[in-house]
Amino acid sequence: MAAVDLSTHPGHLARRLQQAHSLLWGAMVSEETTSPQFAVLNALVEKPDIDQRTLSEHVHLDRSTIADVVARLVRRGLVERVRDPKDGRRNVLKLSEEGTRHHRKLVTRTARMNRVFLAPLEESEQETLLRLIARVADAAEELRG
Amino acid sequence: MAAVDLSTHPGHLARRLQQAHSLLWGAMVSEETTSPQFAVLNALVEKPDIDQRTLSEHVHLDRSTIADVVARLVRRGLVERVRDPKDGRRNVLKLSEEGTRHHRKLVTRTARMNRVFLAPLEESEQETLLRLIARVADAAEELRG
DNA sequence: ACGAATTAATCAGTGCACTGAGTATTTCTC
């Protein structure tokens, strides 16, 4: 059996896309704060005082990964994590002052970066790309939600 | 500054897409052999006796990552790695008998899986998605080749 | 032919991401 053309394999392309993205992120947005970390900060701007489980649903990361990512943000003083006195199983999360400042700074940079990243496409193609990826990802997450 | 809509961020979507893919891969293709490992096997079917550097260009993985992935495949007896007697810096790689058999088996499964993964899209949309991702990834890899 | 530059691989370190097992706490059921 002959070799396969990997450029027709969505998984391979997805990996390359993500890789390329995280490289550009490091150059244009931040070397310390990664894209998943930004996703967490962003979710906490929108919904403060949520627990890790809710957070993990929001950013589509699993419970263990969230714990790691949050731990790093706590270590850097960007996020505060306290046991919920009402329910001793939950960690309640919120941004610190500095976390809020940091998020604000990154928002403008990510916008700039996204423009550069998608620059090879026409505006309509950019929208198509985002829409198609979202549909496939949504459907696949649906399969084993 | 308000929170951002992550569904307009290509990096976030790319991560979700890749995640969803690797989950489905585990269910439909193989639990032991990951998608990057398959990419390596596939490259060695196409080009036997290449070194790790050439391989890393082919599958778009960096030199360190390739070393890890290849080491796992060697450990499982799917790939053979020997020092090039002509050039003592290189490791020459090739598939073992079993590696070849294993690749053959996975080729049919990946085809089936790709159909399921992309099923939520029309055929023309599937092609569009692959083409657009490839263009963005190519361009970004170009930036820092 | 000899030292310098280049090239290939490895190693240490960090971070993302998952599974499966284990712990603690709350809630549900009788």
Place this chain on the structure above:
DNA sequence: GAGAAATACTCAGTGCACTGATTAATTCGT
């Protein structure tokens, strides 16, 4: 109200992926 079930988190283990530093081998320039 006590035991069972469910929930939230943590921990250990594995794999992918990168950078920067190191080591070893070849090639290039003079």
